[in-house]
Amino acid sequence: MKRHLFASVIIGGTLALSAGEAKAATITIDSFDDGFQHISAASSTTFNSTIYSANPIVRGKRDIRLTILENPSPSSLNAEVAVLGSPTEPEILTISNDTSVKSETLITWHGEDENGLSLDVTGGGINKLFRFNVLSADLEAILTLSVMDNDGTASLTRTLSPSFNPTSVVFKFNEFDNVAAIDLTQVDAISLAIRGEENFDLTAESIVATVPEPLTLLGSAIALGLGTVLKKEYDKKQTKSQPKR
Structure with a gap:
């Protein structure tokens, strides 16, 4: 006994x-709880930026760029990206593409007035990875997370497989290319590129820097x-x- x-x-x-x-x-890069955004594009690129001073967005600013890669009928089809932070809507990131439309969403966090984040994503040496918390994805997508400081950029690409259940896409610090050349305790900007197949839809609830599960x-x-x-x-x-x- x-x-x-x-x-x-x-x-x-x-x-x-x-x-x-x-x-x-754990450091929340974005919980998508606030900073309402909604952008739509049928061709070319559409850019949208929001500033929100509370904690849900690291250093208070989020930029979203939506680029159309394929669209057979720009007059009637489009792609949309939204961060729904109002009381009447779920607090999530949504990406949706009409039939036969293919797009790329690029989300960037670099602080207000582009002054840089000056962020220690390691949390004093404890954190080991970024985690993008996905609620649903109906098709395969390529996700590339990039971290920048004054000396350069380190990136890591992951493939998101279709899933209707919550899942986590993990980006381990030690697997980023060029990670030895940058300082993860002085990160100036973080960006996440999401490129799905035609008609790709996704919902996600947060992106954080954290320790293993x-x-x-x-x-x-x-x-x-x-x-x-x-x-x-x-x-x-x-x-x-x-x-x-």
Whole structure:
């Protein structure tokens, strides 16, 4: 009984610490809760910028650029991007393309008056990745996240597979190209490019810089805790099995 209790204390304590670290380190780049935007395009490129002083947008500014890549009928078909932050609408990012329309959405965060974010995305060395929280996507899409400082840009591309269930697209810091040449503690701008197939639709609720998921940390904690207990049990059995001198 005591052995099981000991293992539970180790696992529970490690999980509590991990969850606390995750909560303390997470930096919200954008929760899409505020800063209402709605842009539409049938051809070429449409640009829209919003400034909002509260926390849902890092440093208070979000730029959205919508570019039409393919549209067989610009007179009747289009693509739309919206951030719905009003009380009557869900607080999410939405991207929608009419039939046969293909587009790219580029969202950029670089602070008010383009002064730069001056942001430590590592949260003091704790955060290890960006996570884009997707609610739904009906077709495959290519997502490219870029991080910029005064010395250059580091980028990472991920493929989003179709899913009608919430999913997370993870961009690990150590997998960005050129990441060694930039300073993640002094990030000036962050951008996310989303390019889907024809008729692609997406909804998303946030993008954050954070630590690995608590469940991943829990798995490590379980392995560590049980490993320690089992080793002690093994050592005891070995000691008992040795002949007395």
